[in-house]
Amino acid sequence: MDDKRYKIVYEDDRLIVVDKPSGMLVIPTPKKETNTLTDLLNKELDARGIEANAYPCHRLDRETSGLVIYAKGKLAQKLLMDEFKARRVKKNYVAIVQGNVKKESDTIRSNIYNRNKSRSESAITKFRVLERKRDFSVLEVEPLTGRTNQIRIHLARIGHPILGESVYAFRKDFKLRFRRTALHASRLEFIHPVTKKLLKLDSVLPTDMEGLIRKGEGI
Secondary structure: OOOOOOEEEEEOOOEEEEEEOOOOOOOOOOOOOOOOHHHHHHHHHHHOOOOOOEEEOOOOOOOOEEEEEEEEOHHHHHHHHHHHHOOOOEEEEEEEEEOOOOOOEEEEEOOEEEOOOOEEEOOEEEEEEEEEOOOEEEEEEEEOOOOOOHHHHHHHHOOOOEOOOOOOOOHHHOOOOOOOOOEEEEEEEEEOOOOOOEEEEEOOOOHHHHHHHHHOOOO
């Protein structure tokens, strides 16, 4: 398994936290893709002789890189998903967005429509500026609610869509080009649902985002 694309950053008898690369699905879509992160992780556990299945406790988009929490078994999954529902799991992201964000920090409060439930739901996202370049800004983003595509939607609504965005903004309008959505799940902080210990886990920026920031221009 030395050639695997993902990296395990934390593991115990109940949990696994994985650093997911961009371009990999967490679970299959209705197209029933294979080689998702969940498939590959369970194959690794089988190869190691671990009987428990790994179940994702949340998801990242295919293009988003970074940290994903898995539970070993359904009971641990339920316990951790209860923590997510109670908003006791702190998640931080790094986003590279179009333009120069003028405010040093802000909180975005804007409802997001849930198609599955046919209703609008409240959504809150905090951000602060880490760096400003000539044509883009680097933000640390913390979603306080967990709506689908919340960060992408909120940043587009304030006029600073994430570089590479193609659903909530028009790529042809972008001054800069990037081959994927420039969003990385960089940090997790939560209480372990079984041991009750505080876990703080970090993931470094992937090379494509780091390279863009370093050069200060599109790639």
